[in-house]
Amino acid sequence: MQAQAAPSVWIDDGHAIVRRGMSACLQQAGFVVRGESMGLAPTPVMTGLDVLIFESEPGALRRAVRLAAGRPTRLVATIRTVSEQHVREIVDAGVGSVLPHDTLTPETLVTSLRAVVAGNVSLPGDMLVKLLAHVRQHSQLRPTELNTRERSVLRLLADGMDTRGIAEDLCFSERTVKNVVHDLLTKLNCRTRAQAVALATREGVI
Template identity: 80%
Template sequence: MQTQRPPSVWVDNGHAIVRRGMVACLQQAGFVVRGESAALVPTPTVDRIDVLLFESEGTALRRAVRLAAGRPTGLVATIRVATEQQVREIVDAGVAAVLPHDTLTPESLVASVRAVVAGAVTLPGDLLARLLTHVMQTANLGPTGLNPRERSVLRLLAEGLDTRGIAEDLCFSERTVKNVVHDVLTKLNCRTRAQAVALATREGAI
């Protein structure tokens, strides 16, 4: 019987102690850490990893997105100051999880990276709630109108559920969930689930 390989990750952070602490937490949780960097130097070998965990400072966001372009590698960004605008920029770029430094714990780090490996989206709860509070709830999203089933899937994505969790919650098959997500990405012209959640949140669709 073939066993599933453990997920792999690359850890990028400018503070050596913080970086090594992240490495230790992830290794203890069963992840394989393929390498470390500061400000993405040395350049991560993204073709060999499931998740690139990077510190979003300066030009790092643009560089990380460019490195992962066209690959299945998930992006997880840590940020020092979690402003609404910065989180939106990060999510719009295709990053699947955002981890503010001031609320980061070993448990939240491991849970977020695992969620991204499973295909989920992880956003700061307080910022997501703020986005939801300040948008007008509408029945449709412009000319591309999302139907109720698509909005339900998006809401659960925003809550951090992966494909299996969404299927169980809505009593769908996992194949149906994947098809709905594909339709949503097509309608919203988004490359990733995180982008779709960010756009739908801003437009009041969820």
């Protein structure tokens, strides 16, 4: 069996020490650091890149999303100031993980990136609360709108399982799971898995 390639990462941050610290932690955990930048300059090399970590300063979110458009690259945002509006914008843009600088540790960095590479989302508890508030204001969901299969997939998403794990647990193909997730996001009017889980949790569906 061919060994799985180590996930590749590009690190963007305004402080060299932060970049070097992240790089050391991730390389020790088995990631391949492909490059570094400040303010997304020089422009990250996106070809074949698994994860782009970027500092979500004004304008950076839009540029990062544009760089990743049409690519399988996952986005991870680091933020220095946490606000409800900022969190909402980041999650609505489809970013897989949000890492506040003031609570960032080697363990949370590695755990979050592993979750994102596996296709999951990673949000601190206080940010999930903010997201729940946002979803509650903009979405309405009746439990009868979801079928048994969709509820089962949602529960496993809430448990942090990735597509492969859900497929194995429910005896589905990975393609079926992806189709169910797509239908869920469409039905719930959510852009990300995190939003779907937040909405379903808030409404007592799962």
